[in-house]
Amino acid sequence: LELALSSWESGERKFIAAISRDITERKQIEESLRESADSLKVAQRIANMGSWSWDIETDTVTMSDNACSMYGISPGEFGEDYKSTISFIHPDDRAMVRNKFSAILKNKQPAVFEYRIVTKAGEEKIVRSHQQPVPDDDGNIIRLVGTMQDITERKQAEASVRESEIRYRTLFETASDAIFLMTGEMFIDCNKMTLDMFGCKREEIVGQSPIDFSPPLQPDGKKSSEEAMKRISATLNGNPQFFEWQHCKLDGTVFDAEVSLNLVELASDTFIQAIVRDVTERKRAEDAIRESELRFRSVIEQSNDALYILADGRFELINRRFTELTGITVEDSVDPDFDFMETLTPESKTLVQKRSEMWDRGEEPPGVYEFSLIHKDGNIHHVQASVTEIDYRDSKAILGILRDISEQKSLEDQLRQAQKIESIGHLAGGIAHDFNNLLTPIIGNTELAMMQMEPSNPLYEDLHEINETALRASELTRQLLAFSRKQVLDVKTVSLNKLIENFRKILRRTIREDIKISMKYGMSIGNIRVDVSQIEQILMNLMVNAQDAMPDGGVITVSTEPAFLDRDYAESHPGVTVGQYILLSISDTGEGIPEDIVQNIFDPFFTTKDVGKGTGLGLSTVYGIIKQHGGNIWVDSVPDKGTTFKLYFPLVEDESIEPSDSDHESNAHLGTGVVLVVEDQADVRLIATRILKACGYTVHAASNGYEAITKIREDHLSIDLLLTDVIMPNMNGHELYTLLSESDPNMKAIYMSGYTQDIISQKGILEKGIDFLQKPLTVDALASKVKEVLARDNNR
Secondary structure (H helix, E strand, O other): OEEEEEEEEEOOEEEEEEEEEOOHHHHHHHHHHHHHHHHHHHHHHHOOEEEEEEEOOOOEEEEOHHHHHHHOOOHHHOOOOHHHHHHOEOHHHHHHHHHHHHHHHHHOOOEEEEEEEEOOOOOEEEEEEEEEEEEOOOOOEEEEEEEEEEOHHHHHHHHHHHHHHHHHHHHHHHOOOEEEEEEOOEEEEEOHHHHHHHOOOHHHHOOOOHHHHOOOEOOOOOEHHHHHHHHHHHHHOOOOEEEEEEEEOOOOOEEEEEEEEEEEEEOOEEEEEEEEEEOHHHHHHHHHHHHHHHHHHHHHHHOOOEEEEEEOOEEEEEOHHHHHHHOOOHHHHHOOOOOHHHHEOHHHHHHHHHHHHHHHOOOOOOOEEEEEEEOOOOOEEEEEEEEEEEEEOOEEEEEEEEEEOHHHHHHHHHHHHHHHHHHHHHHHHHHHHHHHHHHHHHHHHHHHHHHOOOOOOHHHHHHHHHHHHHHHHHHHHHHHHHHOOOOOEOOEEEOHHHHHHHHHHHHHHHOOOOEEEEEEOOOOOOOEEEOHHHHHHHHHHHHHHHHHOOOOOEEEEEEEEEEEEOHHHHHHOOOOOOEEEEEEEEEEOOOOOOHHHHHHOOOOOOOOOOOOOOOOOHHHHHHHHHHHOOOEEEEEEEOOOEEEEEEEEEEOOOOOOOOOOOOOOOOOOOOOOEEEEEOOOHHHHHHHHHHHHHOOOEEEEEOOHHHHHHHHHHHOOOOOEEEEEOOOOOOOHHHHHHHHHHHOOOOEEEEEEOOOOOOEOOOOEEOOOOEEEEOOOOHHHHHHHHHHHHHHHHHO
């Protein structure tokens, strides 16, 4: 209610008059208006909008609170006139705003336009203003009312969108990949690269479907139509797609592509953007790389050398040969606990560690070196390593090549051993030759002296002891000559089986009774050409050694069999000639030979026996005899299991066996005839002359060939027998005999030497028709040989 009160007096009485009015509806209207104003303020604030009114007649401008806020001022700070309003407009836009106001007043039509304002703080904003002219009853414009909305952010967003669209269109048109825009499964736009990639014009592709530019089937055999729809559907459901695809050009040419599908919004619409990249060349390159990698892997896997790549201390690659050489598998190499150093021998660990330290210091060690590693099975392999630093996966790595040189090392050791034995043999042969010359007068003189006295003579025993010692010394020189392969062999074609069987009784008497001897003869193995006495010596030496290796008894097995040594065997065993052989094996069940001394057993004077129990010449003599016969000898030994010596004798084509010469032994040394002794060593020449004279021969002596020729010519000598040393200054014995026999063909000759290569063939075998005496000379040997040769001559 609205209540109006008034009072008055009448006489002494006072009255109050009250008038009440129901203002409920008005209150409701006022409340509604307030709410509307408040709502308007809220709406304006939310919309970033303000209102204003300009009374043209009074030049009064009123601004809403939100409008003032746009200018960055409070309502009380506004000047409330046209000039104040214009002052907030950007200087560059004031003229345009004045013109707009003038046009509105003139045309009496509302207008909408945009301009810039500058706030009190200097901030620049863009506003959109709606202008509405208000006329009076006569139609004259008395007021302008309007709104202004801050559209700065929208303008910035629009500019950003325009810039983005420009960038997108630029990228779209200049992209090196084909780009489509699709609605559903239809192309609505594409860039220039699309036209180039598919070989068509824009109108030939827009409105078409991806299926129209795909072969019926994809490489995996799936239908292109079905797979394309699946990919498009997934993209529309918000799942971006990236996949490989085969497309077709307009002319039907198929090419490989990578496709990505994504949803994009352009101008408030949603499209599918398809980016297609032609990967045909990349696929070819990948195929080529893959093929190259396969070839590379094939080469690596088939290599006879072990290959590996080591990066950051880990094996990135190993090949088949690496596993064979080391026993390390791929699984082993990638095990976090695997340590390659544990496969090396102690000496090699030190070497490899030093190389690693050099790498750490920035030094580069030699690229090629050798070390030894232990295979999983326990065998030691010697390898030659060639390493180099390579670029690998954006880092540095080591490429290593390991070559197994174990066999090469063995061959080198064998060659060094052979060369060492050869060198020692030359030395031993020279020593034996000179030693034999020294022994000849000792033996000869003692024997002559003993022949001239009775055994009861006190000096006889002394001379006998001297003679025996000299003979033992000559046996030593004989062994040296056998080792050096410079003794003369009297070879015959024999059956090895029969030779062993004939010698069996002597062996049995020699070997202890607690040793069992087992003979295993091969059938029809053929014949060999050897000096029987030398082979018997080999048998005896090896059998005695086998016996000594079995102090508690055991078994010695002697076996024969045919054998063919092929090229592979010859290449791995220096000095072996390819061909047919007869193999003689002598095995024992004894202690075996320690591995560290096996390579030394054929060295002269090398022995493991106690002092006084061996000269160390036994096996070296065996080695020399075998080599002089053109054969080979190898040893296999396992400690605590036994030893086997394998002797290979060349098989001879001639199957006929030569009979042994009859022995021409006689105790009667006396004979007749003229003998010319030619010897450059005076003491040897003297003793030979004394022995022959004592035996009844007429003897002439000369110190060299020229002196012998001169003596014969000047003294007109007729010589029955020439006894000559082989090696002499200026003219050797063979040359002397050849020269003398031209004038006297009936003259016979006997050669003598500590060793000689002039009267034996390259293999050391005595040539037929040549008579030879090995120094040192004994009375019996010299007298018997001279008598034998002269008697043979007389019989002829």
